[in-house]
Amino acid sequence: MLRTIGLMLFLLLPSLSFAQSCSFSTSNMNFSAVDTLSGNQVNSTATISVNCTGTPLQRILLCPNLAAGSGGASSATARQMLNGGNSLNYQLYADSARSVIWGSYSWAYAARSPAYALTLSALGAASGTITVYGAVLGSQPAAATGTYLSSFSGTHAPFRYRYTTNSNCNAASGTSATTSFSVNASVAANCLVSVQNIDFGTRGVLNANVDSTGSVTATCTPGTTYTISLNGGATNSAPTARKMSRGSETVTYGLYKDVDRSQPWGDATTPGSTVPGTGKGADQVLTVYGRVPPQDTPNPGTYTDTVVVTLTY
Structure with missing residues (x-):
């Protein structure tokens, strides 16, 4: 009789633990054209892509620290992009509402990196994406035209990761990783x-000069050249012979660039009568000098005219 003897082999295998390994890549954050004269902020985003391997089913804490960037920061709320000696304030955030500033353990201010986590699969791998939210802050009229940039790499982006069940990104803990990206924007001219109207007031007989003033306020980005012209009013008249009207009756008046009322202020149809300027990033108030010369007095009433102000840059 042939008998088969079966042998059972029992093995005790130690649990295996593999060192985690994560790689990161980050897209650039491009704000495109920014209007620095408006009070509106301009938003953009960047995406961090992460791939990790290691011990199956383990949790890896990710701390994508972002410090000041090569442009530096002027305060806790304003990182900066630079264009030579000019700066443009912006900020990076961890949330779409742009209320939680994205910082770093190496950041000079209180904000720290947000904490993210990946749980590795049964095959010991996981991947994901993280959104960085950015905003260029509104009302920065002092920013000159040009392209602004801040770069993140090395000490400006000390990404860290480690096996842990906590979510503490307040220190330089874990394995260091590298990534690089840039934040950029362009400021166009x-x-x-805006204007202040001219009111000549109430007059009786028009037998002497009646003078009054108004103003044109220009606010332009620094270095932007511009020209301001005033058209001939409703009757398209010469700069010193404009007409205020009441029905078919008129009152002649003129608009001038100087207090002596010797330099007419007009448009391109009167050569040399426009006013040039260069923006300084602040309000530039230009006085408009008006004069009603002596003339035959029309019937009593309110006489008006509308002059179109054109700023060309």
Whole structure:
């Protein structure tokens, strides 16, 4: 009789633990054209892509620290992009509402990196993406035209990761990783214009000069050249022969660049009568000098005219 003897082999295997390894890549954050004269902030985003391997089913804490960047920071709330000696304030955030500043354990201010985690699969791998939210702050009229940049790499982006069940990103703990990206924006030439009306008041007989003033306020990005012209009013008249009207009756008046009322202020149809300027990033108030010369007095009433102010840059 042939008998088969079966042998059972029992093995005790130690649990295996593999060192975690994570790689990161980050897209650039591009704000494109920014209007620095408006009070509106401009938003953009960047994406951090992460791939990790290690012990199956283990949790890896990710701390993508972002410090000041090569442009530095002027305060806890304002990182900076630079264009030579000019700066443009912006900030990076961990949330879409742009209320939680994204910082670093090496950041000079209180904000720290947000904590993210990946749980490795049964095969010991995991990947994901993280969004960085950015905003260029509004109302920065002093920013000159040009391209602004801040770069993140090395000490400006000390990404860290480690096996842990906690979510503490307040220190330089774990394995260091590298990534690099840039934040950029362009400031284009821009101008705003506003006016103050001219009121010659109430007069009787028009037998002497009646003078009054108004103003044109130009606000342009620094270094932006501009020209301001005043058209001929409703009757498209010459600069010193404009007409205020009441029905078919008129009152002649003129607009001038100087207090002596010797330099007419007009438009391109009157050569040399426009006013040039260069933006300084602040309001530039230009006085408009008005004069009603002696003339035949029309019937009583309110006489008006509308002059179109054109700022060309």
